[in-house]
Amino acid sequence: MARSAAARKKPVSEPAPRKRDDAGGAIPTEKPPRPFSSPYKRARRDRGAETRAQLIEAALDVFGRIGFEGAATREIAKRAGANLAAIVYHFGSKEALHLAVAEHVAERIATSVGPALAAAADPAATATPDGARRMFTRLIETYVEVIIGSAEAERWARFIVREQMQPSGAFEVIYRIMGGSVELATRLVAVVTGRPEDEETRLRVFTIFGQVLVFRVAQALVLRRMGWTAIGQREREEIKRIVTGHIDLLLGGKAKP
Amino acid sequence: MARSAAARKKPVSEPAPRKRDDAGGAIPTEKPPRPFSSPYKRARRDRGAETRAQLIEAALDVFGRIGFEGAATREIAKRAGANLAAIVYHFGSKEALHLAVAEHVAERIATSVGPALAAAADPAATATPDGARRMFTRLIETYVEVIIGSAEAERWARFIVREQMQPSGAFEVIYRIMGGSVELATRLVAVVTGRPEDEETRLRVFTIFGQVLVFRVAQALVLRRMGWTAIGQREREEIKRIVTGHIDLLLGGKAKP
DNA sequence: CATTTTAATTCAATCGATCGTATTAGTTTG
DNA sequence: CAAACTAATACGATCGATTGAATTAAAATG
Secondary structure, three states: HHHHHHHHOOOOOOOOOOOOOOOOOOOOOOOOOOOOOOOOOOOOOHHHHHHHHHHHHHHHHHHHOOOOOOOHHHHHHOOOOOOOHHHHHHOOHHHHHHHHHHHHHHHHHHHHHHHHHHHOOHHHHHHOOOHHHHHHHHHHHHHHHHHOHHHHHHHHHHHHHHHHHOHHHHHHHHHHHHHHHHHHHHHHHHHHHHHOHHHHHHHHHHHHHHHHHHHHHHHHHHHHOOOOOOOOOOHHHHHHHHHHHHHHOOOOOOOOO | OOHHHHHHOOOOOOOHHHHHHHHOOOOOOOOOOOOOOOOOOOOOOOOHHHHHHHHHHHHHHHHHOOOOOOOHHHHHHHHHHHHHHHHHHHHHHHHHHHHHHHHHHHHHHHHHHHHHHHHHHOOOOOOOOOHHHHHHHHHHHHHHHHHOHHHHHHHHHHHHHHHOOOOHHHHHHHHHHHHHHHHHHHHHHHHOOOOOOOOHHHHHHHHHHHHHHHHHHHHHHHHHHOOOOOOHHHHHHHHHHHHHHHHHHHHHOOOOO
8 A cells, every 4th residue: 555655656675786797707887877978868867876876886885884773874874965765765774785795795896806817817928827926916905005095995894704704695796806816826825836726725725815805804903913003105116025935935946036 | 869779789899709810921810700619707708790791701602702882781681591681780781781792702712721821932942943844734734623612612703703893892802812813813923924923924824814814704605615514623634634734835845854 | 408598690671871773043145 | 547666754673771779688786
């Protein structure tokens, strides 16, 4: 009864034109893409795109800091400069917004590490142990920049780690890109060491990722211990140097440069 | 007016007789300690100790999983088998309970890694690089057990990681024990490598801790990637083997066993 | 030893505030 | 105008916290 009116009004449950086919290797641009140039047919300029984007950005921050249950939709709307009803209008529910944030994070990560991933997936570049090692090192350096570099990644990390500790439906979305990265990295390491992609190799890859990850998830401890106020370019280069040096030590004697 | 009655009744804001002098290296027993034998003066038996302990245990779990803001005091009280009002009665507020949990975690960690820390701090055992290496390896193995070992430690870890990503007053409490561990580990590594405790050495120690930490903060990813359903004894031993092997590779050629 | 007193603790009921969501009227735009 | 979108308000549920009475057991008293 009371449903009919609502059903007529809202385009919800088809979360947005933000949807892409299936993403994959494509590299989306930073800004929300315009639908077309302007055949002004049904394609009215998506006025709500900006609101959606701001809601997602605000939600990413609030969900990451406070957690899903604790996060208040009013706070998210306020930070996004949007109306409270906009959340339900654009996404359908708080939970759907949470999922949209996960998809956004997955997309942004794909954008950030996509080039390095694509390069590493090139069979030609990974034919020899030396080539694989160079690709792997580059991949890890990229991860250093992404994971502890950008302020944006700080928000991603909070959101993702929360999902790790209490996985929800959003974990599935995140896993697609994360799992692929780990899988690719494992293949590279297997080539470098000349060993199969067995349990040991997979675990070793995780420990290498952990060497970067620690600077993100234990950052409060790191900053205090190191006497740093922030991890800037200098600190990042130093971390890169240490970690790549460790990789050389761990994956066998370093080849000539 | 309405205050006088309340003021008379509650012992709050002096959180409990649970308070110890300053803890430190002492190893508290599991059960709440009796005040004295019984000079039956003012020392009545602390009936509320058990309720407090159960509230802290329940709060540790709920805070760790849901986060501070999202956690419901009703849920905590329910899990503790206590009344909702017991939280305010024993701790004063939800936030004070959060701090009490942090202190509890710090105490329990001190108990768990205390022996390994004390052994590692013994000057005699760390006089030679080989001795220092053995101590460091033992320390890391202890951390594997603590961080990804017991079910209890799993709850600690969730709580601590949350504090790292969004430090609150509880971070200060946790840092006391964590910072000391990192400092000691750095000293050991410096002895092993024969290098000073400079920035590089400190960073290297973090990367080694990261190799363990990753199995906690990215556990959902690890489980799915490895095809595990949980990290049990077998998986833990495998992780220990990998990480200690890495330590040998990283800190210089392994000495004879 | 029996009783009363007293403080510590637990309990159910309840408060105002805020939560996510629903509803409806109004505004903007092609 | 019709569709897309925002603003404002309402609603039932749940939040952390408060209250005052009931319960408990040690201490004081006779």
